[in-house]
Amino acid sequence: MNVVIAQSGGPTPVINMSLRGAVEQAIRTDSIREIYGSRNGVEGILDNRLIPLNDKLAELEQASLQPGAVLGGSRYSLREEDLQAIVDRLEERNVRIFCYIGGNGSSRTVMALHRYASEAGKDIRFVHIPKTIDNDLYGTDHTPGYGSAAKFVSHIVQWIGMDMVSMKTYDKVELIEVMGGNSGWLAAASALAKQNEEDFPQIVYLPEKEISLEALLADVEKAYQRFGCAMMIVPDHLKISGLQSDMKPNHPRQGYNGGISSKMAVEIRSRLGLKTRVTAPGTLYRSMSCLASECDLSEAYRLGAEAIKFAEEGRSGGMVALTRLSDQPYASRIDWSDLKNIAGQEKPLPDHYWDAVNQMPAEAFRNYLLPLVDGQVLKPISL
Template identity: 55%
Template sequence: MKTNIIIGQSGGPTPVINMTLRGVVEEAYHAESIDQIYGMRHGLEGILGKGMISLHEKMEAVTKWSEQPGAILGGSRYAPDETDFEKILCFLEEKNIGIFCYIGGNGSSRTVAELHRRAKKAGKSIRFVLIPKTIDNDLSGTDHTPGYGSGAKFLSETVKWIGTDMASMRTYDKIEVMEVMGGNSGWLAASSALYKEHQDDYPQLVYLPDQSIQLTNILIDIERVYERTGSVMVIIPDHLHIAGLSLHTHDPTGRRYNGGIGFRLVQQIQDYLGLKTRFTAPSTLFRTSVNLVSGTDRLEAYQLGRQAVRYALAGYSGGMVGLHRLSNEPYECTIQWVDLLEHTSLEKPLPSHYWDREKHMPTRQFIEYAFPLIDSGIPHSISL
């Protein structure tokens, strides 16, 4: 007996999230046991609000969509409650949906795990699979997440370009503050320094979001580096907690974040040092700059989508398709099934051995980890 499959995209988009959608749809289309392929409009909100579309006859469109930024089905940060879970399961049964694929991050992992638990308890045979995505790279259970490689490539390349501009304007522009995304883990912020060869190369100061820091200490750091180099680039994560510079606000889901932290810091630098300070906040460019998408990232996003369907057809449920690294050079990863019960709600921090906090530089281990993900060869000599 044939079954149907439904796919949703959750959370913030990545530059390659639509490649994952393409992988799911293409694999499902050629599976003899799958009848219809459906997409959720804006994640779970699409199911709860009956916003479901057929993808079965849209293969050409799906291929075109895979090259576009943004989540083509529509993202969502909706947090389901007890009643919602029951409604979702009833809807899936009503539409004869046997496979539920959700492209998302930590919040989506909790949703998939809970739907699987409830379906299993109720004796339902629906299979639930998470396909990882996030530029933050903070999802436990996978070596890295699709979206991170492209986000890291965009940031590291952009820092090189701005650094060249700063060097040419050294007598006029003195301080550059760049605010970066990345959540509560330092993976993305650390990638800003991937091309540094010496401590005084741009960016000279990179702060990671996993530790609080005093505003006065940042100002002292900037003054010290400026006296030595004549111009300074500072990387500030948007989730960094700076004691003495509080500007906390909440998003629609109730999560707290530091709205406008980089801009506020610029004001403090100008007041304290009296130096011309520029401010750059790429913001959603991390998620939408398809002109700087990593080829490795694009391919893995697609492969994970296809493999998710294969695992589901083989009877797997309540887990994630994760990447397991075999080697850095030559770069090689395999796709494995990961049980979400062991990883749900766990944010993966940047390992301490990947970062030299004193020099604000990546270690050799981080360079070997990250360079294959941004389509760059691993440097064989670097001063750390």
Template identity: 60%
Template sequence: MNVLIAQSGGPTPVINRSLQGAVEQAVRLKGINHVYASRNGIEGILNEQLVLLEGRLAELEQASLQPGSVLGASHYLLADGDFERIIHRLEQLQVTIFCFIGGNGSSRMVKALHQLALSMGKNIRFVHIPKTIDNDLLGTDHTPGFASASKLVSHMIQWIGMDMASMKAYDKVGIVEVMGGNAGWLAAASALGKKNASAYPQLVYMPKHETDVEHFLAQLEEAYLSYGQVMAVIPDHIKFRNIQSDQAGNKQIRERLNTGISGHLAAAVRERLGLKTRVTAPGVLYRCMSGMASRCDMTEAYRLGAEAVRFASEGLSGGMVRLRRVSNDPYYCDIEWIELDDIAGKERYLPPEFWDAEQQMPTRAFREYMLPLVDGQVPEPVSL
């Protein structure tokens, strides 16, 4: 019996910790001969690009502390017949456990492969190990990668705010574009250090709340007149009625301004309000700043990888390993098995009780949810 593991989609600061946990659990199991890894996601299976991992535990430990998917990832779209080819290839390799570390697309693939293997009478168990900085997977309290990205963005916003405050006589508007997909979790996490309406960031927008440039400019001008300086957080997937967002693929805006939607908004602020505006678009820093990784995130990513292999070794297939919060103080999450039937590929949005839309601030409930994930660390700037 053998185990095969693959990574898929955009990486996170802790994706390699899940890989390490899965491999170390697999080598402890009796009856497991080899632990294979597939290079570049599912493509490595189809293209026969595999690597043996059971003899490389020291390298895996080192890789677990670095960003990026050490196996390489992929957004390969399966063609007709690919699912059958994957099943046959796994059977040739005598793989009985296949673990796929990824987001919503990976969960759909695990579900489909599990159902096909059942229909073909193949004894191969398929497990989804969740991963995404977007925190948008159903069925789990939170997703590995999100805590580290949240820790970074909440610190980064306060750091930028400190810089802005020191330049208040010169810089008037700062626009920070954050990643996070359609769900809004990272945008909300950017305001963890916000204590009142005047604190940075003064304006935070949620991706699912459609707005327009006129409304944005009016809100920004009002905040500027009140506070003398404004920082606005803009999700990269925000929907504006009168301009296309990054998600809509406005290539001309991105190429002309060398940024996404925030560049278009900054140009509008300069032209319409006459205010000096700076744009910060950290891009992939949320995924690769392993030096800011959350200790909580590192621990849970490893545990999920290990438990995925354990559950599969006990005969489970077609599900995901999830975190179920038991307690906030002291903080602890159990790891459980959940079937993918009703959750695969479905997005989990920020619940309304976590966000005060009128004040554009996170609620106390959101802060209580978040603090253990960011190791209880939220910067508190000092002003003299």
């Protein structure tokens, strides 16, 4: 039998490591002959843009340490008529395993293809390999990509904080725009090093909680009066009543508030008279591979390899998932997670992970996150 592997959604610093893991395991599996990569997700299957991967191990090894989806990402919305077309294309090439590396959208695609193939009596196994810096997938302890993005944001907050301390007599308010979708996992990670109220960042907003513009301005003024400067974490999906928004109530992911921090900066300058700076790293959260977590890289590879094993055993319609065994020492195992009731569902940051009064992570969240960032908490020196 043959295998097709594809990547979808926004890349992560470790997305290609999962691809490498899947390909290398497929090569080690006696029952598998040909391994294909589909360019740009399921679009490559529909358009017959499949490339052989059996002889590309050297390239995949190099790509596994770089960001960006080496097969090309996709945000293609699957149509009902595509299901038969995809299954037909797979059958034409004697493909019995399809592995899709992606986030919530990819899980929905895997579930839809699995249901269609099962009802049609087709022996094709569909497996979801999780990937997203948002860490918002149900059925797994965490997702590959999140640890590296969390490490990046927790580090840059401290670096920018030192720059703010240096320029305290000039710059007053720093706004850092953070990715993470509708869940606060990445925004909360920005405060990993925060131990006291005055530590950076002083103000952290989570996308799960709507805030009014007036309350936001009051938070800024209070922090500035107390500490002489203020750093604010702004999720790009934050909902602010009283501020013009690009969010679409029925399609929040499609109409996200990219650039919302710039709008907030205008309000802070005009209403409070404070000089502001805006830092919006954007795709750096997904592409800063020089700060990739070793834990993240290792687990991404393992998930790719285990996906092939589960599929070869006959599993379909599920996700290879991480189950945490312990925090200290950190250990995890890989299980099969059925997608039936969780595909496409967004997992919010649990309330007990966040100290809303002091706007900092609770101890439970620190214990959860530390292993995923290789235990690295940056605390610069200030004289």
